[in-house]
Amino acid sequence: MANRLSRRSFLLTGAALGGTALVAAVGGIGYLSTVDVDGLTGWADGEHAVLNAFLTIHDDGRIVVQVPRAEMGQGIHTGLAMLVAEELDVPLDNRVSVVFPAEPHPAYSTWTNVLQVRPEEASGPVVWMARRVLGQLGFINTGASGSTMAMWHPMRVAGASARHMLMQAGATRLAVPIDELTTGDGFVRHTSSGRSLSYGELARDAAVLTPPDDIMLKPADQWRLIGRSQPRVDLPAKVRGEPVFGMDVRLPGMLFAAIRHAPVFGAKVERIRNEAAVRDQAGVIDLAILNGRHVAIVADSWWRAEQVAWQLNVEWMRTEADTASSAALSTRLLDALVADDPYEHLVEGDVDAALDDPAASIVEAAYQVPFVAHACMEPLNATVLLRDDGTAEAWVPSQGSINIRVGVGTGMGWAGVEPSAITCNVTMNGGAFGRRSDQDVVTEAAYLAARHPGRPVKLIWSREEDVARGLFRSHAAARLRAALDADGLPVAYDARVAAQSVIQSVAARNLPLNPGADGDRLTTEGLEKAHYAIPARRVRSRNVASHMPIGLWRSNGYAFNTFFSESFVDECAAAAGADPLGYRRMLLRDRPRHLAVLERAATLAGWGTPMAPGRGRGIAIEDCYQSVVAQVAEVTVAPDGEVRVDHVYCAVDVGTVINPDAVVAQMEGGIVFGATTALMSAITVEDGAVVESNFHDFPVQRIANAPRVTVAIIDSPLAPGGAGEPGVVPVAAAIGNAIFAATGRRLRTLPFARTDTIGVRRTRSVLSGTAPAT
Numbered sequence: 001m002a003n004r005l006s007r008r009s010f011l012l013t014g015a016a017l018g019g020t021a022l023v024a025a026v027g028g029i030g031y032l033s034t035v036d037v038d039g040l041t042g043w044a045d046g047e048h049a050v051l052n053a054f055l056t057i058h059d060d061g062r063i064v065v066q067v068p069r070a071e072m073g074q075g076i077h078t079g080l081a082m083l084v085a086e087e088l089d090v091p092l093d094n095r096v097s098v099v100f101p102a103e104p105h106p107a108y109s110t111w112t113n114v115l116q117v118r119p120e121e122a123s124g125p126v127v128w129m130a131r132r133v134l135g136q137l138g139f140i141n142t143g144a145s146g147s148t149m150a151m152w153h154p155m156r157v158a159g160a161s162a163r164h165m166l167m168q169a170g171a172t173r174l175a176v177p178i179d180e181l182t183t184g185d186g187f188v189r190h191t192s193s194g195r196s197l198s199y200g201e202l203a204r205d206a207a208v209l210t211p212p213d214d215i216m217l218k219p220a221d222q223w224r225l226i227g228r229s230q231p232r233v234d235l236p237a238k239v240r241g242e243p244v245f246g247m248d249v250r251l252p253g254m255l256f257a258a259i260r261h262a263p264v265f266g267a268k269v270e271r272i273r274n275e276a277a278v279r280d281q282a283g284v285i286d287l288a289i290l291n292g293r294h295v296a297i298v299a300d301s302w303w304r305a306e307q308v309a310w311q312l313n314v315e316w317m318r319t320e321a322d323t324a325s326s327a328a329l330s331t332r333l334l335d336a337l338v339a340d341d342p343y344e345h346l347v348e349g350d351v352d353a354a355l356d357d358p359a360a361s362i363v364e365a366a367y368q369v370p371f372v373a374h375a376c377m378e379p380l381n382a383t384v385l386l387r388d389d390g391t392a393e394a395w396v397p398s399q400g401s402i403n404i405r406v407g408v409g410t411g412m413g414w415a416g417v418e419p420s421a422i423t424c425n426v427t428m429n430g431g432a433f434g435r436r437s438d439q440d441v442v443t444e445a446a447y448l449a450a451r452h453p454g455r456p457v458k459l460i461w462s463r464e465e466d467v468a469r470g471l472f473r474s475h476a477a478a479r480l481r482a483a484l485d486a487d488g489l490p491v492a493y494d495a496r497v498a499a500q501s502v503i504q505s506v507a508a509r510n511l512p513l514n515p516g517a518d519g520d521r522l523t524t525e526g527l528e529k530a531h532y533a534i535p536a537r538r539v540r541s542r543n544v545a546s547h548m549p550i551g552l553w554r555s556n557g558y559a560f561n562t563f564f565s566e567s568f569v570d571e572c573a574a575a576a577g578a579d580p581l582g583y584r585r586m587l588l589r590d591r592p593r594h595l596a597v598l599e600r601a602a603t604l605a606g607w608g609t610p611m612a613p614g615r616g617r618g619i620a621i622e623d624c625y626q627s628v629v630a631q632v633a634e635v636t637v638a639p640d641g642e643v644r645v646d647h648v649y650c651a652v653d654v655g656t657v658i659n660p661d662a663v664v665a666q667m668e669g670g671i672v673f674g675a676t677t678a679l680m681s682a683i684t685v686e687d688g689a690v691v692e693s694n695f696h697d698f699p700v701q702r703i704a705n706a707p708r709v710t711v712a713i714i715d716s717p718l719a720p721g722g723a724g725e726p727g728v729v730p731v732a733a734a735i736g737n738a739i740f741a742a743t744g745r746r747l748r749t750l751p752f753a754r755t756d757t758i759g760v761r762r763t764r765s766v767l768s769g770t771a772p773a774t
Helices: 076-088 125-136 147-174 199-207 235-239 275-279 302-311 326-336 351-356 401-411 440-451 463-468 502-510 556-576 580-587 592-605 660-679 731-743
Strands: 003-006 010-017 020-025 043-045 048-052 055-058 063-066 096-099 181-184 187-190 195-198 214-217 255-261 269-272 284-290 294-299 314-316 343-348 361-369 381-386 392-396 422-426 457-460 476-484 490-499 536-543 615-624 627-637 643-653 708-713
Touching (some): 147 195, 147 214, 255 440, 269 275, 275 302, 284 302, 284 440, 294 440, 326 361, 351 476, 381 440, 401 422, 556 580, 556 615, 592 627, 592 643, 615 731, 627 731, 660 708, 660 731
Parallel strands (some): 392 422, 490 536
Antiparallel strands (some): 043 048, 181 187, 284 294, 343 536, 361 476, 381 392, 627 643
16 A cells, blocks of 8 residues: 655755755654645746755756765665655656755754654653754764665655656646646656656646645555665766765865874873974965864975974873773773673663572673774865855765854854854765764864965865874673573573763764763663563663763674674573574574574575584674674684684665665675774774874775675565664674684684684784785
8 A cells, every 4th residue: 555644744944955945745754744834835946946855857857866865885875866766756867866955954854753752752851952953953964874764754755745746737737637647757648648748847837836635655566666776876976086075175275284183182282392393394374273282284285284294293281191001991991890880771570580590500701892993995074164254165074064064163163153154065975984973173174264264274184193083982891691591591681881981972072962971872782682582681881981082983882782792692502502593593583583684694604514624603693773684704713823704694684675786785895894893903092092093003804805795685574774884783793703613712802813812823914914924
């Protein structure tokens, strides 16, 4: 049956395009769904007509889809454009182009769909109010694997509404009842008379019509695009080198800036010993100290600015963190695991009684992971221009335009710059992984631009600044305990994690409202294991603050907690003398969706078939971002301890699939990303400062040593779930479990390549892609 959405599902959106009032069909989500649109009209001008906030049709039939999510290589511009094209009944060909909305607006808001949540359902009144404010400001952010989930209905309704309005215009022009008309390939057709009109011919008439009372969405059996792989709309231009990434921005009169942040986070500048000599360098235009903490060089080229920045002799003030080290920070984590009064996130059943039962077998293990960086291929950068008339414009590879606007205003101190006077250009992103959700680089660029009004200033962080002075995923440690019954199955599960609160860290930098550290949901996600049949469970956490700045990171808490919990499930299986796959089958006996994904991954990998000595298989599964993903890793461990991940088999249920090829690509990329942190990447601290600085000591997977990946997508009638992050989530546990199967040794600390317990030597040089010593 087709889905119907009432007229109240349409939203009034002012100034979304060219400052003109538009009718935006966005699926009845959020507070704007109550806005009455009776009597409102669309807008036509020049050679195009705006049918709603997501869709513009030109007189020549070209269709422009406004996709309010940043394209970061994940293919979201293709997927969301497919939804509009499906309901509009047009092919996704060269007539359809995609643009990112020039201005943030509530119609595009990431938070629109949660605005009607009551305070008690939104982790308290502070978070609830923040969501309402962000929604009404048009807060647009790309992350948390939420783009398709958030825009699944809005984009479809936009296309369906426009199609109906085009048919209405066609019925009037052809003087026939609308129910005698059909659409296809960009035309409204009257089959009995053989007449047809193109969308381009009808768009101006359609734009001024009142949207329909009821919107008919195509039923699944009529889909021609959804569920079928489509070529990426951004790839042809990328092959030709046409898209503009932040690093590519070039403007008349541009100045360039390099920056140096304190080696120890939080330290301030005492003095610059060679300041006069630096200022006298050829091409140097400015030397600025930002917020007392950072030193920037502005010059006539970035290379000159960076070379001069290397010459800076800065004396930094001492801080309380000057003696911090990875060892000391690790000790604090472990101490927190046994400290009093942890925050209780989940309590089901009597966990303590089960653990104290003398008849139960107790399994206990502790795990730990280090800080890790994002290491995007495109380093952080931002270009900002402050004009003489008080307007400002920014070009940034950001995950959200609101971050740009706030960053520019903050950097300029909001002195004479109104929010509405800031134009935000979101460029293509050369990787993000959560790092580009922050506004630090924008704030810095804006500060420098305010010192040089009338000239755009482009700030680029060097790779060394990006790796060693940026934001990190928190280090974390966990202690897991389980009570097993006579059959070896858990009757109680107790999980306790210690980590630094990412919500508190992000909010402290970017928001006026700080929700605090207690109850940070991102600290415990991946520990609950609600899909497993365990009668009693408890999940607790302790926030362990440090001087290290923490940021959102691809899959956040799942990245370490699933490593903890799925490694622990294998340990329970071993204690019970059970096969890891069969053990999970029993735990998932009440979860057919999860069991189907698990079985598919095991079948792909040929689970149970013999393997040569030194080789092993490991399995892991997780429920995350409204998707279910299971992976089997096959590894080879050589006698000298070299570890090679040969193959990762992945099965995933992401609900309804828009573009299957994109889902496969996301799984493949996520697996390689997750395998990198599992095998080789770590941020370490000595004397308060980060040791690593570039890819030579913060290595990433190379093509030569990346595992083969096989992906199977499970058919599902459910609404779309996330695909951007689930691929990352189970892979570390699957690899660790495979190493155990191959060697009988359990590794509980990441990265595995820095663990000496595999064999006789560290394996980091081999795993980083360099040739082993001979």
